[in-house]
Amino acid sequence: MELNNKKIEEEINFKNVVKTPIRWFGIIYPYFLFLIVVGGLFYVSNLNSINENKIKPTIIDSTRLKSELPVRMAVRIEGVNVKEIAKPAAELIAKGRELYLASCASCHGNEGRGDGIAGAGLAPAPRNFLQKDGWTNGLTLADMFKTLEEGIAGTGMAAYEYMPVADRFAIIHFIHSLMGDYPENTPDELEQLNIKYKLADGRILPNQIPVEKALKIIAEENLPLLNKSIAYGKVISINQNKIESIAKAITKEEVAAYYLSKSDLWRRSNNDFKEYVSIGLPDNGFKAGIYLLSEEETTQLRTFLADVIK
Secondary structure (H helix, E strand, O other): HHHHHHHHHHHHHHHHHHHHHHHHHHHHHHHHHHHHHHHHHHHHHOOHHHHOOOOOOOOEEEEHHOOOOOEOOOEOOOOOOHHHOOOOOHHHHHHHHHHHHHOOOOHHHOOOOOOOOOOOOOEEEOOOOOOOOOOOOOOHHHHHHHHHHHHHOOOOOOOOOOOOOHHHHHHHHHHHHOOOOOOOOOHHHHHHHHHHHHHOOOEOOOOOOOOHHHHHHHOOOOHHHHHHHHHHHHHHOOOOOOOOHHHHHOOOOOHHHHHHOOHHHHOOHHHHHHHHHHHHOOOEEEEEHHOOOOHHHHHHHHHHHHHHHO
């Protein structure tokens, strides 16, 4: 009996437990097991959300893209017989396929499904020609020609007005061959297309340069006038105390000087002066106070400005 008591005392002697931590394992094992089971259940129940990509994909909004005009030499667009070229001849379809692969497939895909590499990030996505719904301009030859002529605002679809008319018709015929079933235009609709875009007459598209380059050329051409206007503006500002009408009628001396430097119409009379200034208010450096000037003040201001601005 004493032996058994001694054994029990040894089992519940916490000093021995501290000395031999492995004795705790029997106590905390159920807790470990409980945590493992709960963690496993949590992982399984949230498996979809755990693997979900929280970072939203970046989609390029093509409506906000800044499209720069390409450099293009003047080109003559030859006239065509719309009724003849509107017929989907085999040679036109074959030519259209070559032109399509060169100019359209990068966005619309080789088979017209809208899955081209270049169109992958565009929003809205390029047109899938095999889908018959949701067309902006329609599926007929005339509708699609309008798209190629004008483009579609707010999308990545640019205008191809510089491309020969016959080539555009060929591309449309090839796209129609991919679609299989499509509505056809009546002779009257084709005639209206011809009249609207003057397809039988032909035309000449002028030279084209990027807007940024055009602005640079304009800025360079106007630089001498701009420098003069700055000098004129300083003279006008210095004389504000001598000529009260300056403060009454002018808000920005340099801008006003630049505006007046572009024409001599305002020099002829007070009426011409006020009329010319009124056209550009308030962005031309003047303010509506010019109408409150007396005839004498107007004459004084116009004479002074005419002497300053050469």
